[in-house]
């Protein structure tokens with residue numbers, strides 16, 4: 001049984017974003033409303049915080065924002081840890097500016113804490129979490145909601161239009177667009193931020209880390225002291241935190257958007273794509289803020305429309321889809337016809353002799369694949385136009401389609417700053433089952449459409465660009481004995 005929405009949230013204009021996760025009531029004896037952020041790492045225009053303040057104000061209680069960074073989430077590495085801690089530092093500073101207490105803890109040698117969220121929840125009136133449909137943020141929220149003896153409420157912070165207002169049963173991207181587009185203007189207007197009644201300065205069950213006061217060197221030291229994968233280094237391309245997100249937004253409206261409709265699909269152009277996906281994945285910036293800037297920008301309508309289609313139609317479609325699946329990270333989400341035809345060709349001869357190390361390190365016999373993979377290895381991001389080629393090539397480089405799914409998710413999740421996202425699994429699934437079944441059967445792929453590298457190689461400078469991209473000096477992350485199983489990935 002699930003509890004009804006508490007009255008202060010039921011009457012909120014953003015109520016469709018909020019979903020009770022358990023049957024427990026709000027506890028009047030709580031000392032604060034706990035706002036536990038795993039991925040929506042921003043202090044402003046954050047519906048999770050706004051919902052917490054609204055509930056706290058109605059109860060006469062302060063809000064306590066909590067971010068904990070553990071060492072044992074899948075793929076924890078210098079790259080992901082560093083990006084999250086930089087976002088966390090700005091979260092702390094911007095919460096302080098809003099008059100909200102934000103407490104943080106980073107597990108590391110000699111400073112490990114167990115069950116912090118449960119300990120903090122024990123003194124709360126209610127726990128607000130973000131409503132993420134994939135990966136750790138989903139599994140952990142569900143786990144905490146099942147064990148907590150007070151209300152746990154999930155708030156959608158990732159989408160412009162809350163998926164709940166779209167209704168059930170949308171089965172295609174065209175139907176999604178028809179339902180989604182008319183609702184955008186209404187949801188783009190942020191509700192005014194209300195001040196919190198008070199700042200929590202009471203006792204805590206642990207000694208927090210003061211991320212807000214830390215220098216870059218301090219953050220680096222935290223990452224170095226954590227027991228995580230140190231073989232995946234930070235991306236030199238993506239500056240963490242709000243500085244990076246806002247620079248990215250400036251770059252989008254100033255340099256990218258004016259020609260976006262024509263250049264977005266050209267991987268050889270350094271300013272063709274927005275490169276905002278890492279910031280969107282970690283919620284350092286939200287789609288509302290991005291669309292406000294896009295609307296205000298000087299750019300042709302066709303370019304703004306194209307961008308809105310990527311950010312709002314495609315991204316929010318995959319969020320919507322993931323919500324309908326018990327485990328969006330699992331191979332069985334791929335359409336039955338595609339699994340059938342791929343499995344029928346599982347015995348076909350594969351691309352010669354590629355090992356997991358070759359695939360991971362971008363040292364295969366396929367120059368274009370290596371160019372793609374080295375973007376993941378070095379930059380922690382890959383251009384959109386390369387990703388479909390990359391996903392489909394993995395099908396031919398691995399023993400069978402299920403192994404291909406596991407390897408593609410593994411590489412994307414471990415290396416890409418925007419991995420582990422509803423868009424990760426939705427798009428990898430599309431590289432297996434996107435489009436209609438082909439009439440003719442191809443080796444290995446069966447009726448699944450194949451993809452050439454022509455959209456990059458046939459550009460004027462394409463061959464040279466691919467050659468250089470495939471030979472960029474890249475880090476060589478450790479090679480596992482085998483890629484993680486789905487049981488591990490879906491957190492069961």
Ligand SMILES: Cc1cc2nc3c(=O)[nH]c(=O)nc-3n(C[C@H](O)[C@H](O)[C@H](O)COP(=O)(O)OP(=O)(O)OC[C@H]3O[C@@H](n4cnc5c(N)ncnc54)[C@H](O)[C@@H]3O)c2cc1C
Nearest residue numbers: 273274275276277310311315384387391418419423424427
């Ligand atoms: C095999 C494969 C794997 C992918 N894995 C991821 C992933 O792990 N995380 C991720 O965010 N995207 C993923 N994508 C989608 C897309 O490639 C990236 O969102 C995009 O390349 C990010 O670069 P950008 O920010 O410059 O995007 P732009 O091309 O400038 O687009 C703007 C924004 O729109 C959204 N967007 C664009 N294309 C898509 C799409 N196809 N699906 C969903 N949202 C989209 C993103 O939020 C992006 O930041 C994948 C695509 C494929 C084919």
